[in-house]
Amino acid sequence: MERRLNVPMSDEEISQLRAGDMLYLTGTIYTARDAAHKRMYETLNEGGKLPYDIEGSFVYYLGPTPAKPGQVIGSAGPTTSSRMDKYTPLLLSKGLKGMIGKGKRSPEVVSAIKENGAVYMAAIGGLGALLSKRIVQSEVIAYDDLGTEAIRKLTVEDLPVVVIIDTEGNNLYETAAESFFESL
Numbered sequence: 685m686e687r688r689l690n691v692p693m694s695d696e697e698i699s700q701l702r703a704g705d706m707l708y709l710t711g712t713i714y715t716a717r718d719a720a721h722k723r724m725y726e727t728l729n730e731g732g733k734l735p736y737d738i739e740g741s742f743v744y745y746l747g748p749t750p751a752k753p754g755q756v757i758g759s760a761g762p763t764t765s766s767r768m769d770k771y772t773p774l775l776l777s778k779g780l781k782g783m784i785g786k787g788k789r790s791p792e793v794v795s796a797i798k799e800n801g802a803v804y805m806a807a808i809g810g811l812g813a814l815l816s817k818r819i820v821q822s823e824v825i826a827y828d829d830l831g832t833e834a835i836r837k838l839t840v841e842d843l844p845v846v847v848i849i850d851t852e853g854n855n856l857y858e859t860a861a862e863s864f865f866e867s868l
Contacts, residue, residue, distance in 0.1 A: 761812025
């Protein structure tokens, strides 16, 4: 199913998403990659507070290239999500509701997605220049010292993503492969 949705989404909206749904997201999402995730994880484990309200938020695993003159952001393709797997269950337990990246997730992350009513989506790798055109505002809000891995608050319009893992744990990477082999 193809749908246009605003982010952040309500729990009810998230629960209605299914693996394989094509979405166009409009609203606010945040960026964070490996170094930012590690810092947030350590901050939480030390009893500290995160640099933004993670409750109900969506994160895009993104470290953009520098913006050229006249651009809001440089190339904005997804990074490999499994690099965040160590940190993801804790962030989900703190209220993170959506993740955008590419590639498979660990069984621990799939379990945490189900437990916390969250969703994992993929953006198409290799389309960073095109995806950047869907970002209409970008502001570094934390960890500026991390350079491209700093946390950014993005405003997106019709950012195309595909639901890979839904709140029930259905995983498009698994079901698509099964369907393919059954058709042979």
